[in-house]
Amino acid sequence: MYGWTGKILTVDLTGQTSEELRLDADVYARNIGGKGLSGELLFEHFCREWDDPKMPLVFMTGPLNNTSSPTSGRMTVMSRSPLTGTVCDASVGGKLGTILKRAGYDGIVVTGKSDDWCGLSISETGVAFSNASHLSGLPVSDIHAQLSAAPGMHKGAHAMVGPAAEQGVRYAAIVFDGHFFAGRGGLGLVMAEKKLKFISVTGSLKTDIYDRDELKAAQEEIYRLVAASPVLTGDLGITNYGTGALYDLMRSRRMMPTNNFRQTYFEHSPSMNAYAYKKHYDTKKFGCAGCHILCKKVGAKGVIIPEFETMSHFSALVGNTDLDAVVAANRICNEAGMDTISAGVALAAYAEISGQELSPEKLLGTLEDIASGRGDGAVLGQGALHFATESNRPEVAMVSKGLEFPAYDPRGAQGMALAYATSTRGG
Numbered sequence: 001m002y003g004w005t006g007k008i009l010t011v012d013l014t015g016q017t018s019e020e021l022r023l024d025a026d027v028y029a030r031n032i033g034g035k036g037l038s039g040e041l042l043f044e045h046f047c048r049e050w051d052d053p054k055m056p057l058v059f060m061t062g063p064l065n066n067t068s069s070p071t072s073g074r075m076t077v078m079s080r081s082p083l084t085g086t087v088c089d090a091s092v093g094g095k096l097g098t099i100l101k102r103a104g105y106d107g108i109v110v111t112g113k114s115d116d117w118c119g120l121s122i123s124e125t126g127v128a129f130s131n132a133s134h135l136s137g138l139p140v141s142d143i144h145a146q147l148s149a150a151p152g153m154h155k156g157a158h159a160m161v162g163p164a165a166e167q168g169v170r171y172a173a174i175v176f177d178g179h180f181f182a183g184r185g186g187l188g189l190v191m192a193e194k195k196l197k198f199i200s201v202t203g204s205l206k207t208d209i210y211d212r213d214e215l216k217a218a219q220e221e222i223y224r225l226v227a228a229s230p231v232l233t234g235d236l237g238i239t240n241y242g243t244g245a246l247y248d249l250m251r252s253r254r255m256m257p258t259n260n261f262r263q264t265y266f267e268h269s270p271s272m273n274a275y276a277y278k279k280h281y282d283t284k285k286f287g288c289a290g291c292h293i294l295c296k297k298v299g300a301k302g303v304i305i306p307e308f309e310t311m312s313h314f315s316a317l318v319g320n321t322d323l324d325a326v327v328a329a330n331r332i333c334n335e336a337g338m339d340t341i342s343a344g345v346a347l348a349a350y351a352e353i354s355g356q357e358l359s360p361e362k363l364l365g366t367l368e369d370i371a372s373g374r375g376d377g378a379v380l381g382q383g384a385l386h387f388a389t390e391s392n393r394p395e396v397a398m399v400s401k402g403l404e405f406p407a408y409d410p411r412g413a414q415g416m417a418l419a420y421a422t423s424t425r426g427g
């Protein structure tokens with residue numbers, strides 16, 4: 001079968017066993033990629049609750065992973081969301097999708113629940129389970145460093161959950177390779193509920209390609225179109241400034257969610273845009289396996305620069321004008337392993353309902369409280385809607401189906417509004 005390995009790894013954490021699932025060719029044929037295939041595999045379980053041990057957590061590649069196709073390093077994670085109760089999918093970059101194909105698998109379907117924190121190691125020669133209790137409570141960067149330092153793993157890929165998932169934060173993320181997040185909908189909490197702390201993968205197999213000349217021609221066409229795109233590779237585009245390049249675009253279109261969506265224009269935005277980060281932190285680019293756009297940015301001293309959504313929600317949405325506080329807020333969320341979009345919207349609801357201004361100290365302190373389940377952070381970690389409902393102000397939560405809105409005001413992006421309304425995932 002071209003583009004696929006033809007094998008999906010099914011893992012039962014309760015008995016710590018694994019098998020290989022081989023689907024009929026027509027199942028692959030009727031699903032274009034990882035999202036469709038994940039949905040097909042989840043379909044028979046859609047009545048299960050998110051914390052039912054039999055509810056699968058699916059990691060799925062597509063036929064282009066592990067080929068030379070541009071931006072083909074991404075994969076899908078899908079399960080039922082603890083935040084919304086609906087089927088939820090997250091698209092994530094990094095290199096695990098690519099390496100998983102090299103290990104000989106199109107995807108992983110995880111069910112069951114381990115007694116203790118465990119890790120799953122996958123290679124082309126086998127599958128191994130290990131105790132991962134020593135990683136409990138550690139920040140994500142420490143977990144990633146330890147996994148990468150294991151023998152033979154420096155070229156491997158890793159997915160992990162951090163302290164926020166252990167604390168039951170309903171928007172806990174799964175972190176891939178230290179910097180890439182399956183962030184939306186709390187899929188990290190699903191993984192933590194199964195007591196699965198990490199997945200590590202190594203491999204060296206190649207993916208069979210049906211027509212190399214056609215793939216090369218398509219690749220060249222994509223390179224040409226990307227090179228011609230001002231938004232992607234223009235002087236002020238995403239390659240140079242990261243997804244933060246969208247910050248000015250949202251400002252100019254008056255679509256920047258401000259003050260918990262009560263305004264759509266943030267007067268301080270000119271000093272909080274991607275140009276300000278580039279100047280202040282002397283940013284360099286990096287990105288997912290197989291990508292030439294390289295939209296991620298890191299400062300000269302190793303500071304991770306926030307993505308657009310994070311830049312916007314930790315400034316305009318919560319009324320913060322301190323660039324360093326945005327970077328620090330991003331770092332707290334990244335190290336705890338939680339979604340910055342949901343955290344930002346929960347904080348904005350908190351500010352509106354409590355009538356408090358979020359100074360940089362208050363902003364960062366409340367995020368720490370969410371990550372560790374302390375004080376008001378415990379209820380904020382259950383999501384903006386849960387917090388606002390507990391406060392008898394459910395209308396203050398800016399969500400669709402319980403999932404917090406990202407940083408494009410849907411009143412200016414009606415196609416997105418339609419997507420929020422019709423998708424199972426929501427905001």
Ligand code: SF4
Pocket residue numbers: 071072073074093094286287288291292293294295296
């Ligand atoms: S680096 Fe950015 S543009 Fe490239 S695949 Fe990853 S997320 Fe997409």
